[in-house]
Amino acid sequence: MTFFEKMMQIDRRWVYLAIGLAVIIPAIIPFNVPVSVSPEVEKIYDFVDSTDTGDYIFISVDYDPASMAELHPMATAIINQAFEKGIKIVFVTLSQFGAGMVEQLTNELATKHNKVVGEDYVFLGYRPYPAITIMAMAVDFRVPFPSDYYGTPLDSLPMMNGIKNFFDVKGVIDITSGNTAEFWLTYGNGRFGFPLAIGITGVMSADYYQYLQSGQLFGIIPGVKGAAEYETLVHYPGAGLDQISYQVIAHAVILLFIIISNVAYFATRRKKSKIGGSI
Amino acid sequence: MKREIPILIVGITGFTMLIQYFIPTGWSEFIFTYAQDWTIVIGILALPLGIWSLVKANVSKLKVPGERFYSSVLLGGFLIMILTCLSRENIRMGSFHMDIFTYVLVPIQATLFSLLAFYVASAAYRAFRARSILATILLLTAFIIMFRFIPLGPISDLNNSVVTWILTIPNMAAKRALWMGIGLGATATAMKIILGIERTYMGHD
DSSP: OOHHHHHHTOOHHHHHHHHHHHHHHHHHSOOOOOOOOOHHHHHHHHHHHHSOTTOEEEEEEEOOGGGHHHHHHHHHHHHHHHHHHTOEEEEEEOSTTHHHHHHHHHHHHHHHTTOOBTTTEEEEEEOSOHHHHHHHHHHOTTTTOSBOTTSOBGGGSGGGTTOOSGGGSSOEEEEESSTHHHHIIIIIIHHHOOOEEEEEOGGGHHHHTHHHHTTSOSEEEEHHHHHHHHHHHHTOOOHHHHHHHHHHHHHHHHHHHHHHHHHHHHHHHHHHHHTTOOO | OTTHHHHHHHHHHHHHHHHHHHOOSHHHHHHHHHHHHHHHHHHHHHHHHHHHHHHHHHHHHTTSTTTHHHHHHHHHHHHHHHHTTSSGGGGSTTSHHHHHIIIIIHHHHHHHHHTHHHHHHHHHHHHOOOOSHHHHHHHHHHHHHHHHHSTTOOOSHHHHHHHHHHHHTHHHHHHHHHHHHHHHHHHHHHHHHHTTSOOGGGOOO
8 A cells, every 4th residue: 555545544533633733732832923914803993993982882792602712802802992992882692602601701801991780881681583682672772681681670770871772882793603693684784784793703704704895794803813813903912812823733734634635636546547447 | 263263363473574574663663572572472481391391301211221321411400500590690700500601511512612623624634635626626715715814814915815806706696696595485485374375384183
């Protein structure tokens, strides 16, 4: 059996080992990766940056612990920027485990920036049926959420005075690992026309870039790379910049495997053709 | 009457919701809010049914030796999460309920998801081969797009321009065609249900 034939039948455990090492080695020997900021990420930064102190933004945290490694860093960076600017944030979640994610974020970042629930931020909570919830919030946040996540009636929260629905916030940022972005696009931006941006996992990127061109989204933060770009912009180095070094090596290993696989495939095919074999 | 009354309810509700969607007035907002309350009520009524079904299925599995362990873990976790969240105070960080969430559920989900990296690498090694012209186009496109989205990307201005073109022109055309097809199919199915042509949702007698 030639080298290429062996490569064609390589045991998958060698692939697993290579990926494992690609993730472990940068953790042991950390290194910095130069990050170039994409326009679609910068637009979200500019949007938050241009929002005045005391104005409102709306953040939908629609992911669960499975995706938090990718999405928590970007959510953290956006919230850091908004809290530092004195922007008030309305949080909601359309994911069943999202409430825990918002709790983690607000517990850490509100304490860090001395922000008070009900005065500087509000967490509306979770409701099922994303389309219905989004359309109901467009009528009034109080329709699907008469009280916040902690049971306090919205009308008794100082921050909610004079704020009724999406038309009272500067824009919506949906950080999601599922299909809720489709609901926000269709029933939110599509029907009510408010500015919408999304933060998504890396694998979802190709599905949503076309909405930038159509103007339905004003920005996208794609995966860990996007999070690292945002952290660079807000000067808050965090998990995004840490993880990107792991990704560089892991991506390089995967690309190398694909190249080896194709070289081996063509080499063995040529050999089979010479001896009259079929492929 | 067993079939006619449900069809009548579905028809009237469907047409009312259809009309209110396109007429943004006070009364249409009222109808929408009222219908949403109903949806939540129906959801709440369906919840005990789901819980009953889950518990019943797993209690019966407790008698099966091979299944006993998994079912007891599921039922144990189910009961613990309910019992630790009976008070609203327990949904805040630092409570026992949130500790379980943070130190049990989060690592479990994160671990399972991170295993994907190994499967993706193995699948890419076996599947991404230029076996035909279409597979070669797919492979080249994947490479070009990967070089744009890897942490060190885009590797050049040309790479950035090509990826932008791929994502916003052919990709958008394909996606729009797909979504329009799905939209038309969903509309046709909804109309069939509202008009009482499609009745399978009622089940059999």
